[in-house]
Amino acid sequence: MASQRSPKLDKKQVVETALRLLNEVGLDGLTLRTIARELDVQAPALYWHFKNKQALLDEMATEMYRRMVADARIPADATWQERILVSQRGLRTALLGYRDGAKVFSGTRFTGIEHAVEMEANLRALVDAGFSVPQAVRATSTAFYFTLGFVTEEQGVWPLPGERREGYDVEERAARMADFPLAASTGAEVFQNYEEGFEEGLRLLIAGVGARYGIK
Template sequence: MMARRAPKLDKKQVVDAALRLLNEVGLEGLTLRAIARDLEVQAPALYWHFEGKQELLDEMATEMYRRMTAGPDLASGAGWQERLAAGNRALRAALLGYRDGAKVFSGSRFTGTEHAIQLEASLGMLVEAGFTLPQAVRATSTAYFFTLGFVTEEQGVEPLPGDRREGYDVDERAARMAAFPLAAAAGPDLFQNYDEGFEEGLALVIAGIEARYRVG
């Protein structure tokens, strides 16, 4: 009797395994060899799907985006300010779901054209509100860059929610910087209270867009 052959490994299995492993080892420890071990295959089997790590990261970022946009959209009656805020809140939540999620997302190129559906809707919403297309592009990209940068710094302190790196105790920091009272007192706003900090920063970005382009 012939032995049954193992199921053929597909690209989605590799990406799912990579995203799962990312939370255990972080971006630095995520290698094609480590993913192959997790899948119990030889590393060359992965090269049928990905020529290198960046190509894998591109597909990981795309899958993260797919999962983020799979939920319900904001009601169409909401104003552009709230829709833009809601989209960036969703992006932050998605990135925080993975160790080094912002680093994976940053600089990666989405595969396919699925992301164009949401981009088209976002730009269309702003154009309908009175933005020119270049203004709409600048508004969405500025809010996106803020969110991506914020989460990158946030995950530098807390790789996963509740998992705080050593060296970021604000009381110890304040003691070391006692000769610089304003800088010392800034610690909690810099390295704690990330939810409040994100909301305030996002509100500043959106208020700036509204004031700059005079679109209410």
């Protein structure tokens, strides 16, 4: 009966199934009905664990974060610049592991407080370097927003590694925009070399933070 908890279903199983299906169907195709069908249960059984899709996305983002921090640790003696670099590289790598990973992560809230460990260490490094707490928050949150936005655009071209969407042929784009040579030349920078572009963007951001607040 829909009013009874399914004995073969638990919260972790639902989240793991949802993350696996995400790579197959994407965020738009990931419905509670699709997940229930994969788990061989009725859709109402999922509502014991998640009241709606947003609640599921919150837990998915939390699990993505757990997996991310389990794979990479920031050295305790890292500088504030190194902390931003390492944490955002790790976030980008984690998001790229899932179709629409950046979209899932955006706008969600963590269901636990595991993130407080890394957050506290990163803020402490910036405060010890001379940042005020509000400045440290602005610096770290701006880096986070940069990564989310960057990966969102990157996954618009490459939904998954090795899977490129149609419509992003740089040479064809340049030919169509031949009357606008500067704009035409941007294709190689905008739609290719994402690794290099991300690294350069992060370093520009860090340099800007340091210059803005006068901290080296």
